[in-house]
Amino acid sequence: MDNVPGGEEGGGIMAQVTIREVARTAGVSPATVSRVLNTSETVSPDLKERVLAAVRDLGYRPNSQARSLRTRATTVLGVIISDVTNPFFTAMVRGVEDVASAAGYSVVLANADEDLRKEQRYLEVAAAEQMAGVLLSPASATETSIDVLAERGIPVVTIDRRLKSADVDWVMVDNHRAAKEATLHLVEQGCRRIGFIAGRLGTTTGAGRLAGYRAGLRAAGLPSARELVVSGEFRIDGGREATERLLALPDRPDGLFVSNNLMTIGAVDALDTAGVRFPDDIALVGFDDMMPALSLRSQITAVSQPTYEIGRQATELLLRRVSGEPFPERHITLNAELKVRESSIRA
Amino acid sequence: MDNVPGGEEGGGIMAQVTIREVARTAGVSPATVSRVLNTSETVSPDLKERVLAAVRDLGYRPNSQARSLRTRATTVLGVIISDVTNPFFTAMVRGVEDVASAAGYSVVLANADEDLRKEQRYLEVAAAEQMAGVLLSPASATETSIDVLAERGIPVVTIDRRLKSADVDWVMVDNHRAAKEATLHLVEQGCRRIGFIAGRLGTTTGAGRLAGYRAGLRAAGLPSARELVVSGEFRIDGGREATERLLALPDRPDGLFVSNNLMTIGAVDALDTAGVRFPDDIALVGFDDMMPALSLRSQITAVSQPTYEIGRQATELLLRRVSGEPFPERHITLNAELKVRESSIRA
DNA sequence: CTGAAAGCGCTAACAT
DNA sequence: ATGTTAGCGCTTTCAG
Numbered sequence: 001m002d003n004v005p006g007g008e009e010g011g012g013i014m015a016q017v018t019i020r021e022v023a024r025t026a027g028v029s030p031a032t033v034s035r036v037l038n039t040s041e042t043v044s045p046d047l048k049e050r051v052l053a054a055v056r057d058l059g060y061r062p063n064s065q066a067r068s069l070r071t072r073a074t075t076v077l078g079v080i081i082s083d084v085t086n087p088f089f090t091a092m093v094r095g096v097e098d099v100a101s102a103a104g105y106s107v108v109l110a111n112a113d114e115d116l117r118k119e120q121r122y123l124e125v126a127a128a129e130q131m132a133g134v135l136l137s138p139a140s141a142t143e144t145s146i147d148v149l150a151e152r153g154i155p156v157v158t159i160d161r162r163l164k165s166a167d168v169d170w171v172m173v174d175n176h177r178a179a180k181e182a183t184l185h186l187v188e189q190g191c192r193r194i195g196f197i198a199g200r201l202g203t204t205t206g207a208g209r210l211a212g213y214r215a216g217l218r219a220a221g222l223p224s225a226r227e228l229v230v231s232g233e234f235r236i237d238g239g240r241e242a243t244e245r246l247l248a249l250p251d252r253p254d255g256l257f258v259s260n261n262l263m264t265i266g267a268v269d270a271l272d273t274a275g276v277r278f279p280d281d282i283a284l285v286g287f288d289d290m291m292p293a294l295s296l297r298s299q300i301t302a303v304s305q306p307t308y309e310i311g312r313q314a315t316e317l318l319l320r321r322v323s324g325e326p327f328p329e330r331h332i333t334l335n336a337e338l339k340v341r342e343s344s345i346r347a
Numbered sequence: 348m349d350n351v352p353g354g355e356e357g358g359g360i361m362a363q364v365t366i367r368e369v370a371r372t373a374g375v376s377p378a379t380v381s382r383v384l385n386t387s388e389t390v391s392p393d394l395k396e397r398v399l400a401a402v403r404d405l406g407y408r409p410n411s412q413a414r415s416l417r418t419r420a421t422t423v424l425g426v427i428i429s430d431v432t433n434p435f436f437t438a439m440v441r442g443v444e445d446v447a448s449a450a451g452y453s454v455v456l457a458n459a460d461e462d463l464r465k466e467q468r469y470l471e472v473a474a475a476e477q478m479a480g481v482l483l484s485p486a487s488a489t490e491t492s493i494d495v496l497a498e499r500g501i502p503v504v505t506i507d508r509r510l511k512s513a514d515v516d517w518v519m520v521d522n523h524r525a526a527k528e529a530t531l532h533l534v535e536q537g538c539r540r541i542g543f544i545a546g547r548l549g550t551t552t553g554a555g556r557l558a559g560y561r562a563g564l565r566a567a568g569l570p571s572a573r574e575l576v577v578s579g580e581f582r583i584d585g586g587r588e589a590t591e592r593l594l595a596l597p598d599r600p601d602g603l604f605v606s607n608n609l610m611t612i613g614a615v616d617a618l619d620t621a622g623v624r625f626p627d628d629i630a631l632v633g634f635d636d637m638m639p640a641l642s643l644r645s646q647i648t649a650v651s652q653p654t655y656e657i658g659r660q661a662t663e664l665l666l667r668r669v670s671g672e673p674f675p676e677r678h679i680t681l682n683a684e685l686k687v688r689e690s691s692i693r694a
Numbered sequence: 695c696t697g698a699a700a701g702c703g704c705t706a707a708c709a710t
Numbered sequence: 711a712t713g714t715t716a717g718c719g720c721t722t723t724c725a726g
Contacts, residue, residue, distance in 0.1 A: 016499060018703060029713045034705055044711065061495065064475035065412040066703035069718050076472065084456070085437045093431055097458060101465075106472045109431070109456040111444060118448070125423065125453045128411035129476070148408065152363060365719055376697045381721055391695065413719035416702050 017060045026054035037062065068130050076106045077318065078126040078134040080119060082160075083234065084111040086262055088288050088307055089137065092159065095311025096135060103319055105132065114139050114200065114234065123148050130154070133318040135311075137161050140202040155321035159314045162204040167329055169321070171314040173336040175205055178303045179212025180219065181338050182257055182285045185301070187220040189283050189346045191255030194222070197242040197267060198231035199259035206234070209259050209287060228253060232263070239266025247274050254282060255344075261288035264300065284343040299342035306334050364407045373401035384409065415477050423453050424665065425473040425481045427466060429507075430581065431458040433609055435635050435654055436484065439506065442658025443482060450666055452479065461486050461547065461581065470495050477501070480665040482658075484508050487549040502668035506661045509551040514676055516668070518661040520683040522552055525650045526559025527566065528685050529604055529632045532648070534567040536630050536693045538602030541569070544589040544614060545578035546606040553578070556606050556634060575600055579610070586613025594621050601629060602691075608635035611647060631690040646689035653681050 023030040028047055035041050036051040043051075054060070068074045077100050081089040093109060100107045110126075112119035119139045126134050127148040133155045138144035141164040146156050150166065158170040186194050196213045199206040210229065217224050230245045232238030239258055243266065246253055256278075258264040264286035271278060278284040286302040313332055320327070370377045375394055382388050383398040390398075401407070415421045424447050428436040440456060447454045457473075459466035466486045473481050474495040480502045485491035488511040493503050497513065505517040533541050543560045546553040557576065564571050577592045579585030586605055590613065593600055603625075605611040611633035618625060625631040633649040660679055667674070 016703085019705095020703080030703090031705075031714080032712060035712085038705075042711070047712080059498065061471065061474060063416070063477075063703050064472075065416045065477060066718090067705075069410070069412045069416055069703080069720090070705050072718080076476075078455075084431070084440055085434060087432060087434075090432045090437065093458060097460075101468075106468065107457070108425075108472070109458070110454070111440060111456070113444075121448075121453060124408065125411075125455070127408060129423075130410075130412060151406070363719085366721095367719080377719090378697060378699095378721075379695090382696085385721075389695070394696085410719050413702090414721075416704090416719080417721045419702080 016063065017058045019060070019062070022051065022054045022058055022060045025058060026050040072130065074130050074132050075104060076108060076129070076131050077315070077322075078108055078110065078122070078129075078131040080110045080112050080122045080126070080134060080136045082112055082114050082137045082139060083262075084109065084113075086234070086260075087290065088160075088261055088305070091307035092311035095308040095313075096315045097311075099312050099315040099319070105319070112137075112139055116140060116143055119144060120148075127152050127154060133157070133322045135159050135314055135318060136163075138163050138203070139200075141165070141204045141207070142202065155318060157314045157318045157321070159310055160205060164204070169314075169317050169330045169332075171310050171317065171332040171334065172205070173305050173310075174333050175208030175336075176212040176215065178336040178338070179209040179257070179287070180216040181212075182287070182301075182303050183213045183216025184220060185338060185340065186255040186257060186283055186285055186344060187216070187222065189255070189279075189344055191253075191283050191346075192222065193225070193228060193251065193253045194255035194257060195246040195253035196229045197239055197246070197256070197258040197263055198229055199234040199238070199263065201231055206231070206259060213257055234260050234262060236262050236266040236269070239263030240270045241266070243267040243270035244274070247271075247276060252282070256282050256284050258284070258286045261286060261290045261302075264288075264302070265290065268300070278343045279346050283346055285338075289339070301341045301344035302339055304337050304339045306336075309334055363410065364405045366407070366409070369398065369401045369405055369407045372405060373397040419477065421477050421479050422451060423455060423476070423478050424662070424669075425469070425476075425478040426454060426456045427459050427469045427473070427481060427483045428456060429459055429461050429484045429486060430609075431456065431460075433581070433607075434637065435507075435608055435652070438654035439658035442655040442660075443662045444658075446659050446662035446666070452666070459484075459486055463487060463490055466491060467495075474499050474501060480504070480669045482506050482661055482665060483510075485510050485550070486547075488512070488551045488554070489549065502665060504661045504665045504668070506657055507552060511551070516661075516664050516677045516679075518657050518664065518679040518681065519552070520652050520657075521680050522555030522683075523559040523562065525683040525685070526556040526604070526634070527563040528559075529634070529648075529650050530560045530563025531567060532685060532687065533602040533604060533630055533632060533691060534563070534569065536602070536626075536691055538600075538630050538693075539569065540572070540575065540598065540600045541602035541604060542593040542600035543576045544586060544593070544603070544605040544610055545576055546581040546585070546610065548578055553581070553606060560604055581607050581609060583609050583613040583616070586610030587617045588613070590614040590617035591621070594618075594623060599629070603629050603631050605631070605633045608633060608637045608649075611635075611649070612637065615647070625690045626693050630693055632685075636686070648688045648691035649686055651684050651686045653683070656681055 019030045023033045097107050110122040116139050136158050137160045156168050162170050198210045230242040232242045258267045289304045366377045366380050370380045444454050457469040483505050484507045503515050509517050545557045577589040579589045605614045636651045
């Protein structure tokens with residue numbers, strides 16, 4: 001059993017140990033305790049020792065609310081992501097945490113669930129909690145408003161998606177280019193009627209991928225048929241429903257490009273259910289890798305994003321802002337890579 | 348463009364609007380503003396009106412640090428989970444959020460990553476931020492310490508796993524029973540050498556499932572061979588490595604039971620790589636469903652947990668504690684269901 | 695029904 | 711080098 005500080009054993013709700021009590025037991029003033037704990041100002045070794053001992057004995061933990069009320073600064077970064085159940089985002093969090101914790105910051109996540117109201121609520125929480133900085137994958141390029149943060153001078157870096165409603169740093173891949181490349185890959189495989197399952201068009205990601213698909217068709221000299229584009233939420237169900245719609249077409253597509261990983265899962269499900277095989281009946285390409293093994297077994301060709309790296313770089317950028325370093329708006333575009341696998345290869 | 352409050356347009360870092368400014372513009376005292384905003388005390392309609400108008404015009408947002416420094420209460424729940432990249436946990440978060448937000452609470456997540464130090468750090472963050480309550484899936488049944496929260500009277504409910512180091516409410520499934528059932532299912536399918544891939548044995552979940560597996564063997568009158576049990580981290584790699592070890596055995600197992608979803612992915616990968624087919628060469632059962640489509644395509648028999656329900660009930664319990672309601676320690680055991688699919692069926 | 699005043703726990707001037 | 715004082719923004723007695 002650990003040595004229980006002060007002998008006050010479990011259960012009881014003890015009052016919080018304050019800096020004054022520490023000061024009293026150490027026989028110094030609160031200011032000295034604070035200096036020992038926070039600053040590099042010189043405190044005599046003797047006092048320092050006594051303070052540290054008191055802190056240990058009493059199990060003192062500074063009240064971070066009081067501290068940041070005073071200093072107007074915290075050591076917590078917020079990450080507001082569009083969907084916690086999407087592996088793409090959680091993988092990114094790894095990169096965020098590694099950089100943040102190396103710099104002494106904690107990371108808390110919030111799930112906006114692609115819902116503008118929830119997103120707004122969490123932006124307000126971040127503001128109210130005076131978080132040091134926020135990483136955000138906005139639910140909408142135009143409707144999301146980061147005013148609450150801007151008003152308080154809390155820096156924001158958007159990840160995966162851009163914001164048209166405000167000028168902020170961002171880190172993402174070139175969705176347009178990647179989608180165009182994927183589309184051309186399908187063309188190369190002989191596809192002539194390529195269906196596209198679009199995600200939330202209100203996001204730059206959703207819109208960019210659609211535009212890339214169209215650019216691909218144009219570059220290949222293929223017509224852009226309206227009925228071949230179906231959009232839905234970035235969810236499994238969205239992908240399934242869209243696929244069903246496309247399969248119901250009198251003239252079925254011979255290729256299918258899906259806007260994100262969750263939608264791809266839905267698409268695969270719908271294809272299976274309908275007995276449509278890939279790549280034989282339809283060549284399939286997705287955006288984003290899934291959980292390792294899913295792509296492994298079903299071998300789905302996909303645009304793979306450097307998720308960890310997005311999180312890492314976004315956080316480094318954010319921390320530079322947090323530290324007050326002034327520099328012009330920074331936009332980082334990372335490379336996405338088309339990983340060609342079985343699902344799109346037609347002999 | 349939205350009406351910009353006070354005409355102070357974007358960009359500039361405005362100082363925070365305080366309750367005093369609101370009071371001043373409304374021509375009342377700060378106390379009155381506070382009353383209008385927080386209490387049900389009667390304030391004359393006229394003043395109330397003026398206050399609300401001022402709040403709106405100034406875009407006033409209460410500083411939650413100051414408030415909770417004063418009231419010692421927040422409206423934020425913390426969820427400290429063992430691994431954000433595990434769909435099991437993120438699915439649970441859905442249930443948490445639904446209940447919490449219906450009750451007016453926000454939810455922030457932290458990723459302990461099965462690491463005791465990180466976990467401790469986040470417990471401290473939760474304490475320092477005076478969170479109203481915490482849901483925790485402890486990294487260890489014995490080494491995890493929630494003292495920092497207990498000291499401050501912050502209630503904790505553990506999810507998925509129990510804590511032996513403290514008496515707290517918990518919500519989980521009966522791992523022992525579910526694992527025993529799954530093992531017996533494999534026996535029924537004719538398996539006689541059933542390999543078991545164990546997770547972190549330091550967690551009640553990891554240990555409970557192992558015990559259930561052994562109980563199953565015992566009930567079936569099968570010997571419990573030491574070499575058939577391999578343990579690892581609750582990760583994809585852990586599952587892969589453990590499977591490789593089992594496949595290297597001179598007398599290969601004819602059945603395989605894997606302790607969680609991520610490990611199952613690794614196991615499937617290892618089996619594929621080794622060219623071992625299931626259910627033909629080895630009958631496979633996992634714990635936890637994966638992302639819908641993965642199980643769909645690979646049709647893996649698995650113990651399915653009511654993730655949403657675990658999150659929901661745990662949060663309801665937590666909120667009752669938060670409200671100060673006194674009741675004896677509460678333990679909720681939900682039902683897990685063995686979903687028999689192709690991977691374990693031997694004709 | 696409303697305002698003045700005190701104080702939550704902490705840190706940063708300012709004294710000494 | 712250390713202590714005293716003031717005050718971050720808010721809520722809550724206490725007076726009136």
